[in-house]
Every structure is written in structure tokens, then in C-alpha cells.
Amino acid sequence: MCGIVGIVSHRGGQPDRSETLRRMTACLEHRGPDDAGYYADGYCALGFRRLAIRDLAAPSPPFSNETDDIWTVANAEIYNSDPLRRALEKGGHAFRTGVDTETIPHLYEERGSAFVEDLDGMFALAVWDSRERTLLLARDPAGEKPLFYWEGPEDLVFASELSAILAYPGVPRELDAVALRRYLLHDFFPAPLTPFHGIRKLPAGHLLVLKDGRAEVRCYWDLAPYFGAGRPLSMRAAAGELDRRIAIAVEGRSRSDVPLGVFLSGGLDSATLLAHLTEQQGRGVPVFSLGHADASFDEAHLARETARHFGADFHELKLTEADLAEGLERVTAGFDEPLGDASIIPTHLLALFARQRVKVVLSGEGADELFAGYPTYPGHRVADCYQRLPGWARSGLVRGASRLLPVSMGNVSPDYLLRRFTSAATRDPVERHHIWFGSLEPRLLRQVLSERLGQMLNDDGPFASARSRLEGRHLPDDLSRWLYTDFTMYLQDDLLTKVDRATMLASLEARAPFLDRQLAQFVAGLPSRLKLSGLRTKAVLRRAARDRLPRAVLQRRKRGFNIPFSRWLMHGLGEQLRERFSHERVSARGLFRAAGIHGLIDEHLSRRADHRKPLFTLLMLDHWCDRFFSDGPVPIGGAK
Secondary structure, three states: OEEEEEEEEOOOOOOOOHHHHHHHHHOOHHHOEOEEEEEEOOOEEEEEEEOOOOOOOOOOOOEEOOOOOEEEEEEEEEOOHHHHHHHHHHOOOOOOOOOHHHHHHHHHHHHHHHHHHHOOEEEEEEEEEOOOOEEEEEEOOOOOOOOEEEEOOOEEEEEOOHHHHHOOOOOOOOEEHHHHHHHHHHOOOOOOOOOEOOEEEOOOOEEEEEEOOEEEEEEOOOOHHHOOOOOOOOHHHHHHHHHHHHHHHHHHHOOOOOOEEEEOOOOHHHHHHHHHHHHHHOOOOEEEEEEEOOHHHOOHHHHHHHHHHOOOEEEEEEEOHHHHHHHHHHHHHHOOOOOOOOOHHHHHHHHHHHHOOOOEEEOOOOHHHHHOOOOHHHHHHHHHHHHOOOHHHHHHHHHHHHHHOOOOOOOOOHHHHHHHHHHHOOOOHHHHHHHHHOOOOHHHHHHHEOHHHHHHOOOOOOOHHHHHHHOOOOOOOHHHHHHHHHHHHHHHHHHHHHHHHHHHOOOOEEEOHHHOHHHHHHHHHOOHHHOOEOOEOOHHHHHHHOOOOOHHHHHOOOOOOOOOHHHHHHHHHHHHHHHHOOHHHHHHHOOEOHHHHHHHHHHHHOOOOOOHHHHHHHHHHHHHHHHHOOOOOOOEEOOO
16 A cells, blocks of 8 residues: 655646655655655656555566556556556556556556446556646545545646645645534535545546546446346355355455455454355454453454364453553554544554564454344334334433433443434434434534534535435435445545554554445345345345354454443543533634534533543544644634
8 A cells, every 4th residue: 555645737847846746745654654755747746655465576666568558556556457457458558567556557548538437346547648738636445545626727636644744835734614513423525525625536446537627526426226137046056156256256356465364343243254264264263352351342262263163363452441542642643634434543553563473454444334234224123113112102212211221431331322312313314323323413513512613504404415315315224324324424434534544653554355346236236125135234145154263253242342431531631622622622713603612511420421432533633733723712614
């Protein structure tokens, strides 16, 4: 994996920008500590940082075609580069290295912008066609790799991370008011929004083409048309075909000239990857897992049993509260955009731990969004029944359950799940879905946002990003709508953002076999009843893996990497938050009402509510403000 930057002039004839280009590229050294490379002409300047995975002795990109008039930089792994290379060589193309991304300028020369449809991989790439003075930017179908851009009056600037764009002179640092509220609701910034007004991220499966000073963004791939479009299959036939396709995806993503391992959570997804990798490469695969002193968050014992079952080389990182505090400091210092997902901390610590032994890991991202793995999916079915009850019955159930299940602060404990369920069970389905997933639902947003921001956002609907994902999409049923929404929002802008930043901050490459394009299209095409069987999640994946995995893994309830943030707040962090969000600091910045935030802290510390998610989301935003703004009023743009 790597980091890329670029500056493209609308008119050409720009002064030498080598110093600016090197300063921007240096911001991405953690993404590519092994080497750097540059290209410049009168219109375009490209920078690159390399994390060497294939052909380690090869010179660093940018790469060009034979005539040096098409240039490319790519943060990418192209898993089908070998057959692409062979076809290109038969057509007369010559290559200088064995690096997979050297195929890109030659493919572009043959196919133009349609070449992205030939790529099987994860990528954020740029192609500069000096003959046509055309820039093409492209991002992979799922959004595994990031790509940001800013268009000024003279130039278009792009990069793998926001800090590199901010290193370009003249880029304004203004908070985007609309993006801020979407972040507080969802925990993340839905594409194309970023925290900075005027800077956008290219959505997954999209191209940006800049020609004659005009930039056009268009979609080249979308999962929606594949839902329900597959041929009818029985559960047995679907599971058999799924098993075959997972094997192909794992094999393609395990090719590497450097050591490779697996992030092993003890759950179904990562265990399935390990099973196939062991079958293909033999026993002794390095696997990396987390342990916690807090039993509610500890799953290392199951990961250890899974590793033993497959003869894997097991490595466990046991986390203490001090480790988590250090991880929080590392993450907030190294992330260019806030992310309200507390699992970013253990994920980064695990990446640092794994990087001591390997340079590439396989990870299970995408399985939940493809196979219906979250409790929200059966939750919608339960909510439909719940809404049919009379109001007095619903109120009685809530009161009775609250007495029997006091706030415990545990990891996805029954009381936590119950309160999340009832908080939105009677809402509009779109709102319900995103309140369950998110942090500050509209009532809490009104409680914490400053009067200044509230007035600026009067015309903005907080659920607009969520609703836009479904507009114009013809999906066969409710489950397909939620899976598609989560694939294009939660997966792209939370999970894949988390994994990319957490691993690249440790100079580690993560690959997600479940996001193989052909595999994703096949799974989308399966009937919903094969994914969610009654209230049973991931039905077809469990069937496909049942002869490979230990029974305990197949029956395990979903948990994932997490931290005991709720209890951490009870052990002193809550009082630190009260000081961090003092009336003086909050008033000076002008974003929030201190009394509203203090209300959340008070309710949490008195165990009247578990506000782990909104408080973590606010904490990450405040750390981000510390990094990019002074203590005075935060400049705001983007309000409608």
C-alpha cells in the first residue's frame, strides 16, 4: 500500500511546485515508509510514498507507458495484475518492473477510463494523460482506499489523506457545518462529505475526470443492480458456490512478496478466512488477536481455540487501560478526520502489534454488510411486530425490562441492546436504522448543538445522506435496502476508513477478501432468506463454513474488536471530559452547548443511561479541533 498526491493546473505554465509537492508527499510517509517518487510537467505534478509489497527492489512509481505521455500513481493492490500483464504484453506493451500497478498506464492507453472495470483490487489511483491534458481519479468499488480532492481557482489537488491537501497553499480550513451534523449522527462523514468545507472525498466506485478545467464525477460501479438478480439456488447449492468463491478471493489476496497474516477476532468471518488460507498454504499462518482484562470485552480465548484448531501461529495482544489511553493519543494525533468508532483504538494497537511480524494482513470487513450479520437486521423484523402492540403494552415492556436490566456498561449487553432497540423502534425505518447504528440522534443533536449552528442548519435534514443512498435504487425487499445502505455508508465511511487509517498509521497493509467484486455481486444476488433466516444472521455463510469451523465459532454471537469505554468513563475519564468540555472552552469554539454535553456526562456517571457512543464521538471531534483549530471560534462554512 502507499500514499498518493497530485496537483493539476487548469491552465498550465505554473511555477515550479517541487517543494510544495514534496511537502505534501511527506505528510504520507507512514503510508509508504519504503521509498518516494515524483513526476512533474507544466500542467501536472504527482507524488508517491511506497510501502513495498510486490517486486521489492523495483524503483518507486510514478509509472508511465512506453512513450512517457501517460503517468500514474496508485494506492492499490491489483490482484488480477498477472493476467492483465500477460494480455498487455501480447498486445505489444513492455514493462520495466514486476509491480502490479505498472499495468495501469498501459490499460488506460488501451481502454481509456473503462479500464477501471477490468481491475480486481482495492485502489485509489490517478492517471495523467499529457496528450489530452486529462486527469482521471478512480476509487475501488467498496471504498477500501481513500481519495480526497479540493478544487481551487487555479488547480485541482488530490491526496490519500486530508493533511496532504491542507499542506497545499491556499486551501481554507473551515469546518463544514452540514458534514459536522452528519458526523454526530452517524459517527463518520458520509461520502462525499469531509470535515472541511470545500474538500471532498471521491465516493467508492466513482471516477473523477478533469479536462479543460472542468471536473466531472460519475459512478462506474454500483452493487444495487445485483440484489436479487442471481439465479435461484437452494441453501445447499448457494453455500457450495459461496465456499468456492471465498477460496478464490482468499487465494488472490494472499499473494505477497512479504510476510502475511490474519486478524483473528474469534468470530465467523475471520475464522472462515483462516480456514481457507490454511487449506491453501498449510499450517502455521500467523494470526493476531486482542485480549482484554475486562471479561465482557475479551474474546481471545475463542480466537486461541480457533488458531489451535487450524495449527496457526497465534499472537495475542493483551490490552490494559493504560494501553487504550496511549492508543487514544496515537489515534487522535495521527487521524486527519474524526471517527466516532471506538474500535479504531484496538484496531490500531493490533496493527502495530502485527507489524512487528508481518507487512500484510487479511481482515473480515464486508461480511456483515453482505450476509446480514448485524443485530439491526433481525431488529427491524422485531420492530415491525413491536409497533403493532398498543402503546400501553410497549411502555410496560420498556419499564419492566429497565427494572430487570439496569445499565451495566457491558459490551453489547442485553440492557444496552434493549435500550438501543426501544430508542428508535417506532421511528420511520430509515431513521430507525441509522439511530440504531449512530451516536447522537436528533433529540441529542438539539441538546448539544449551539444556537449558532442550529440556526445555520435549519434547512438541512440530518438523515439526508442516508435517504440519498436509496433514492432511485430499485431493491427487491427491506433487507436488501438495509444491506445496500450499510455497504455504501457504514462499510465505506466507517469500517473501511477505520481499517485503512489504523493499519496505514502502522505501515501495515490490510486486505478484505469478502470485498472481492465477483464475490460481492454473487452474494447480493442471493435471496434475502438465505442471508437472514428468521432471526438467524449470516445463514448462508454459516452453512458454507459449517464443515470447516469449530462449533463454538459457528454459534458465537457477534462482538468484534471493542474497548470498555463505558466503564472507562466511570473510572475517571468522565470527570476529564467534564473539564475538557468546560463552559469556557465550549463557548469559545461556538459549536456546542456545554450544558447539553454535561447532561450526557451526568446521566452516564449516574448510570441513568449508557452514553458511550455520543461521548466518544464528541471526544474524537474535540481532539480533532485541538489539532486543526485554535482555542477561539471555529470557522464554519457549508451551511445551507
